[in-house]
Amino acid sequence: MGKLRVGMLTSGGDCPGLNATIRGAAKAIYEAFGEDKVEIIGIHDGYHGLIHGVYKSMQPSDFSGILTQGGTILGTKRTPFKMMQIIEDDKVDKVKEMKETYKDLKLDCLFTLGGNGTHKTANMLSEEGLNVIGLPKTIDNDIFGTDVTFGFHSAVDIGTEVIDRIHTTANSHSRVMVIEIMGNKAGWLTLYSGLAGGADIILLPEIPYDINKVAQACQKRADAGRNFSILAVAEGCFDIEEAKLKKKERARLRAEQGLTTATSRIAKEIQTMTGLETRTVVPGHMLRGGSPSAYDRILATQFGAHAAQLLKNGKYGYTVAMVDGKITENPLGDVAMKTKFVPVDCKMVKTARDIGISFGD
Ligand code: F6P
Numbered sequence: 001m002g003k004l005r006v007g008m009l010t011s012g013g014d015c016p017g018l019n020a021t022i023r024g025a026a027k028a029i030y031e032a033f034g035e036d037k038v039e040i041i042g043i044h045d046g047y048h049g050l051i052h053g054v055y056k057s058m059q060p061s062d063f064s065g066i067l068t069q070g071g072t073i074l075g076t077k078r079t080p081f082k083m084m085q086i087i088e089d090d091k092v093d094k095v096k097e098m099k100e101t102y103k104d105l106k107l108d109c110l111f112t113l114g115g116n117g118t119h120k121t122a123n124m125l126s127e128e129g130l131n132v133i134g135l136p137k138t139i140d141n142d143i144f145g146t147d148v149t150f151g152f153h154s155a156v157d158i159g160t161e162v163i164d165r166i167h168t169t170a171n172s173h174s175r176v177m178v179i180e181i182m183g184n185k186a187g188w189l190t191l192y193s194g195l196a197g198g199a200d201i202i203l204l205p206e207i208p209y210d211i212n213k214v215a216q217a218c219q220k221r222a223d224a225g226r227n228f229s230i231l232a233v234a235e236g237c238f239d240i241e242e243a244k245l246k247k248k249e250r251a252r253l254r255a256e257q258g259l260t261t262a263t264s265r266i267a268k269e270i271q272t273m274t275g276l277e278t279r280t281v282v283p284g285h286m287l288r289g290g291s292p293s294a295y296d297r298i299l300a301t302q303f304g305a306h307a308a309q310l311l312k313n314g315k316y317g318y319t320v321a322m323v324d325g326k327i328t329e330n331p332l333g334d335v336a337m338k339t340k341f342v343p344v345d346c347k348m349v350k351t352a353r354d355i356g357i358s359f360g361d
Contacts, residue, residue, distance in 0.1 A: 003039045006311065007055070007107045010072040011046030011079065011114040011121070015139045015151025016292035017300040019066040019073055021113055024304025025135070026063040032312045035060055041105055046114070047079040047121055051097045055105065067297060070290045072113075081120035095128065102130050109311055113137050115149070116339060119319060123336035126317040133307050134319030134332055139288055142186035144338035145330040146321035150303060153295040155182070155287045156192040162283045163197025163230060170228035176218050176270055176278040178231045180263040182287050187234045187342045189287070194232030194357070195348065201229065201358045203266070205236040206342045207349075208243035209360030214266065215273035217358035222276060229276075233262050240361075302327050 006029060010018050029038055040058040043049040066073055084094050102110060102125075109131040112122040115138035126132040136143040139155035159181050170177045179199075183189040187204030194202040201217050203209050218229045242250050259265045263280040271278040292300065303320045306327045310318055318329040342349065353359070 002106075003037055004033055005039050005041065005105065005107050007041045007043050007050075007102065007105060007110040008058075008074065009043040009046050009050060009110070009112055010074045010076045010137075011112065011118040012076060013078070013115065013138070013288060014071050014076050015137055015288050016070045016154035016290060017150035017296040018071065018076075018113055018137060019069045020292050020297045020300035021135055021137065021150055021304045022073065023063045023066050024301035025111060025307045026058070026060070026304070028305040028308030029311060030060055032308055041107065042074045043101075043110075045075040045077040046118070047084075047094075047098065048077040049075075050101050050110075051079070051092065051094045053097075053101045053104070055101075067301075068291045070292070078117070079121070081117050081124070084121055084124065095124070098125060099128060099130065107131075109133060109316060111135060111307055115140065116143060119143065119332060119336045122319070123317075123332040126332050131316035132332065133310050133316060135303055135307055136319055136321060139189055140183045140186050141188035142184065142340050143319075143321075143335060144340045145319075145335040146323065146340075147325070148299065148322050150292070150296050150300045151288070152188065152192075153299070154290075154293040155189055156196060157293050158287050158290070159189060159193025159232075159283070160196040162281065162286075163193060163199055163232060166230060166281055167198070167228075170230055173277070174227040176229045176231070176267070176274075176276045177281060178233055178263045178267040178270070178278060179281045179283070180233050180235050180261060182284065183234050183236060185236045185339060185341070187237070190232050190234035190237075191342055191348055191352070195352055197230070197232065199230045199232035199357065200226075201231040201360060202352060203231065203233045203237040203262070203360050204342055205234050205238065206344050207359045207361050208238055208240045210240050211266070211269045211273070211360070213358065214360040215270050217360065218270055218276055219274050222274070231266065233266060235262055237262050 044054040141152040181190040
């Protein structure tokens, strides 16, 4: 009998913990089937590599020494789901090519490590008949059906450190500091790092803000003798007027004003309305860089090992998840087209409000 052949790819934005997950999955696969009975094929740059047949046969040694390494040893690319079924100028039928690469490589299963976009394509490939097992990564923590994604807590740690460091300079200069935190359309990363870093005001996409209330919250602190204010602002947040608009219309208006980021708009308005000196900070991709936290190393290892169990049981068309603290799996079809947003009445938001943090609403 030939060897079991398992493909692995990482797709979408990178994050700390991808390599730890790859390692956890590979080690558990070797352990379950025997090193000499499995061949793991690393597909380069996500679905791009699957479409164009760019891959490498991996050796057990490739998975050693990568637990602490940031980024992904397989490389990654954004290949948007909405473009998958569209034939572009290069005339490549992406879905057909992915299926052919899978067939040419004689894969028994494909592990897809990624976020929401990755899961949509994984689900489509599963519906097309491929044996797919998903693993939920993203600093955004917005994958439906799982309490947490790997990469999130590392990014929370970095976001918290940014806010910590901004405190001292905000204090020295008596300034309002507006810190922009990634997270795409969801506010998880801003909420967690804002709370952990002791932000005074937290603005989330899930709670449209009123700029008057945001300015008042800064002014109230100044009036009470607090010489600085820290705002943790989600990159995807918008105000109550913008909330009434469609996404495209919002983007058009922002471009017209020349203020395309959340922080630039908010900082300008706070300074104009209060006269308080205001600065912006955009840590950007730093939030995705470097070594995974201890939490993420453990989560990644557990997720990877669980994916190997699914493989062993021939349970395809699922993605690994944590539900109520237990490692489990969800059908890809149940989670693929959904986004997990911060519930506006969740305990974390309530705790923040209880200690006087303003959400600008
Ligand atoms: O999905 C992860 C993420 O970091 C989002 O928080 C952010 O909006 C986006 O990726 C940035 O994408 P890129 O790395 O392509 O600029």
